[in-house]
Amino acid sequence: LKAALPGSTFLLNSMYGPDEVWQHLPRHIQEQLISKKIKFYVIDAYKVGTATGMGGRVNTIMQTCFFAISGVLPKDVAIESIKKSIKKTYGKKGDQIVQQNYQAVDATIANLHEVKVPATASSTITMPPVVPNTAPEFIKSVTAQIIAGFGDDLPVSKMPVDGTFPTGTTQWEKRNIALEIPVWDPVTCIQCNKCAMVCPHAAIRTKVYDAALLPKAPATFKGVDYKGPEYKGMKYTVQVAPEDCTGCELCVDVCPAKNKSEVRLKAINMAAQPPIRETEHANFNFFLGLPEADRTTVKVDSVKGAQFLQPLFEFSGACSGCGETPYVKLVSQLFGDRTIVANATGCSSIYG
Structure with missing residues (x-):
């Protein structure tokens, strides 16, 4: 709220309702809301999106909120204009899509709430912190400032003398945007590694490792016997990076394993992220500390084998569910740091 002027209006998309959101705000945010006499509104846009068939697409919902509280146009005029725009934009996609957007607009008004700001x-x-305290100095003093919006x-x-910029910085940029993340069921899993292969952000990974390393793992860390003969006696784990996953569900879609007790479940299933964020964060940190596979023992000519290799392209800014980045990630796994990329501008210039 640094840029907010006194008397501004603040809209927050949050899972917490108007009676509970205040207690979940950091203290310095509360202090600014009070001192600047800011009007505070809250909506659970993802809840509205799910209820109206919009899924995670909340642009129409948030746009409706803006016009409802900004006063740029009278509310009724704004709503009518938004619906005309929806008809024009999505008309070719069919009446069902148009009606879903209409319902989202109407539901937005019903679920948009003003929050009473206390006196203290x-x-x-x-x-x-924007990046962990363990990050390199350049990341903390430069990259973190850019992420926080203070790059100007x-x-x-502060810039490198030769104009080059460090690579691999995304490992410190925890966007934490997924409402749901994949959870691995080791009993159902057939260890095909397709989930790791399809992940656009290298946020779900697999490793085989010595069983002697497991006693040092967090209590919630999962490891099972590897099923193939090539790593006999070793353990196997599928692990998600909870703060880097974008919740695209491609890993669930591609998973071929079926739970025999509950046919709707697979070996990878989505679960709410907030309740398991901390435990999965600890699990992923332990996972990263496990030794990488010896490349001389890996069958790199198979999907399964290639996914035991460390990805050097990870956690990019690509859209959730991107179809391009898995190929770039795979190239980095197959050829490692010997790779030289000649790139044409496009999406790859942005997420890369």
């Missing part, structure tokens, strides 16, 4: 701040929550304030003296 009560939160004990502090805003976490960086002096030239």
Whole structure:
């Protein structure tokens, strides 16, 4: 809220309702809302999207919120204009899509709530750092400032002298945007590694490792016996990076394994992210510490084998469910740091 002027209006998309969202705000956010006398509104846009068949597409919902509270146009005029725009934009996709968007607009108004701002701040929550304290100095002093929106304030003296920019910075940029993340069922899993292969962001990975390493794992870490003869006696794990996953569900779609007890379930199933974020964060950190596979023992000419190799293209800014990045990731796995990329501009210039 640094840029907010006194008397501004603040809209928050949150899973918490108007009676509980205040207690989940960091203290310095509460203090700014109070001192600047900001009008505070909240909506659970993803809940509205799910209820109206829109899924995770909340652009229509948030646009409706903007016009409903900004006063740019009278509310009724704004709603009518939005619906005309929906008809024009989505008309060719069929009446069902148009009606879903109409329903989303109407449901938005019903689920948009003003939050009463108390006179004093009560939160004990502090805003976490933009990047972990363990990040390299350049990441903390430059990259973190860019992520936080203060890139224009960086002096030239902060830039590398030769103009080059460090690579591999996405490992420190935890976007934390998925509402749901995949959870691995080791009993149902057939260890095909297709989930890791299809993941656009290298956020779900597999490893085989010595069983002697498991006693050091967090209590919630999952590891089972590897089923193939090539790594006999070793353990196998599928692990998700909870703060890097975008929730696209491609891993669930591609999973061929079926749970024999509950046919609707597979070896990979989606679950709400917030309740398991901390445990999966600890699990992923332990997973990263496990030794990478010896490339001389890996059958790189198979999907399964290739996914035991470390991806050097990870956590990109590509759209959720991207169809391009799995290929780039696979190239980085197959050829490692010997790879040289000659790139034409396009999506690959942005997410790369």
